[in-house]
Amino acid sequence: QVQLVESGGGLVQAGGSLRLSCAASGGTFSRYAMGWFRQGPGQEREFIAAISWITSRTYYADSVKGRVTISRDNAKITVFLQMNSLKPEDTAVYYCAARVAVSGLSSFANDYEYWGQGTQVTVSS
Numbered sequence: 001q002v003q004l005v006e007s008g009g010g011l012v013q014a015g016g017s018l019r020l021s022c023a024a025s026g027g028t029f030s031r032y033a034m035g036w037f038r039q040g041p042g043q044e045r046e047f048i049a050a051i052s053w054i055t056s057r058t059y060y061a062d063s064v065k066g067r068v069t070i071s072r073d074n075a076k077i078t079v080f081l082q083m084n085s086l087k088p089e090d091t092a093v094y095y096c097a098a099r100v101a102v103s104g105l106s107s108f109a110n111d112y113e114y115w116g117q118g119t120q121v122t123v124s125s
Contacts, residue, residue, distance in 0.1 A: 011123075017076075020036070020119060031100055033099050033104060034096065036097070037094070038090075038093055048064055050106065091122050096115070097115050
């Protein structure tokens with residue numbers, strides 16, 4: 001059973017940085033693509049970034065490009081989301097997701113089979 005556990009969220013001032021982690025277990029992740037999404041209050045779930053586990057190819061939403069970096073650590077089976085220059089509008093619950101896809105990356109939440117429980121990020125002005 002695939003499990004994804006996010007951590008690293010919290011309260012940060014505008015302009016600050018956070019690094020979110022997603023610890024994965026229970027799957028053969030070399031065949032997976034991983035993604036980060038967020039959902040703010042009253043908003044739909046929004047794609048942020050994705051990474052192929054085996055190729056390390058990345059894909060970013062235009063809205064965050066240049067401010068976030070997705071990466072993975074094979075040994076720890078962990079995916080990271082480094083977020084810089086945070087803004088109040090970045091406040092949301094951030095979710096890690098996984099899909100079986102060796103190299104294909106997707107920005108559509110429905111393409112992902114597995115989800116973490118989410119971690120809250122709050123950016124104060």
